[in-house]
Amino acid sequence: MYKNLKQVTETAEALNMTIGAFNTHNLEMLPEMIRAAKEMGAPIIIQTSIDTAKYIGYKVLVAVVKEIAEDEMVDVVLHLDHARDFNEIKAAIDAGYSSVMYDGSHLPFKENIAKTQAVVEYAHPRGVSVEGELGTIGGTEEGISVAEDDKVYTRPEDAVEFVKATDVDALAIAIGTNHGQFKSKTEVNIPLLKEIHAVVDCPLVIHGGTGVKEEDYPELINNGIRKFNVGTELLVNWTKTAKDSFGETEVNKSLRHNVIPANIAVKNIVKHKIGLFMNVESPIKQTI
Numbered sequence: 001m002y003k004n005l006k007q008v009t010e011t012a013e014a015l016n017m018t019i020g021a022f023n024t025h026n027l028e029m030l031p032e033m034i035r036a037a038k039e040m041g042a043p044i045i046i047q048t049s050i051d052t053a054k055y056i057g058y059k060v061l062v063a064v065v066k067e068i069a070e071d072e073m074v075d076v077v078l079h080l081d082h083a084r085d086f087n088e089i090k091a092a093i094d095a096g097y098s099s100v101m102y103d104g105s106h107l108p109f110k111e112n113i114a115k116t117q118a119v120v121e122y123a124h125p126r127g128v129s130v131e132g133e134l135g136t137i138g139g140t141e142e143g144i145s146v147a148e149d150d151k152v153y154t155r156p157e158d159a160v161e162f163v164k165a166t167d168v169d170a171l172a173i174a175i176g177t178n179h180g181q182f183k184s185k186t187e188v189n190i191p192l193l194k195e196i197h198a199v200v201d202c203p204l205v206i207h208g209g210t211g212v213k214e215e216d217y218p219e220l221i222n223n224g225i226r227k228f229n230v231g232t233e234l235l236v237n238w239t240k241t242a243k244d245s246f247g248e249t250e251v252n253k254s255l256r257h258n259v260i261p262a263n264i265a266v267k268n269i270v271k272h273k274i275g276l277f278m279n280v281e282s283p284i285k286q287t288i
């Protein structure tokens, strides 16, 4: 079924698990991502950047995601990632996205609150969930790279005030993760997460999930992370696999032969991640 973020994070809270939020970069990989969730028996959040939404079309994405969600009988959220432009947020909501992120983390605290409130006021009456962000996540945000010295961790007291003032459905926090990190792994600040989780009554979100060590997942999930973003790993592996197949192909061979292996590479990663996100001590062994 087609769901919003609030609905699936409630499930995650009840089952002490987290919901994978996977970035799709094209229409090719999308069906296999949703089928991966179906095979694992878990909800999935499909998220897009504004640029991907424009490349495919907001309405096209909504139609495709809804159709596959219904057809495959799996709970799917369609979420707009890192939007700073009200017009883009409105375009996504009006087209039928079920969740949006307003990223005001670069703004002064009060301005971030005020602008996030405006997005919530537009989204909530339309049944659309809103994710906010506090602090700065490293790496590249919206094409602007964040220098190591400019990284600001989320302060627990700010998070309390922000959630209360804005009524967001989920909060992205900065606890040491970086966007685009895939060659190395980060040291997540677990003590800070625990502090935030102890005082904030709101599902928490990890960005830059590719750079997080898998052995850290249980502790993140046990401390309130209910949405876990994974983008880079899918992108890197789709590209690698496609590069290999296209590198060897005859030019008149059906494109399917080169694109399907790349889609399957993405599907296998999504299944593997969801298996960990379900947070069971001895997960059923998945063949990937």
Ligand SMILES: [Zn+2]
Pocket (backbone or CB within 6 Å): 082, 137, 179, 207, 208, 229
């Ligand atoms: Zn992000």
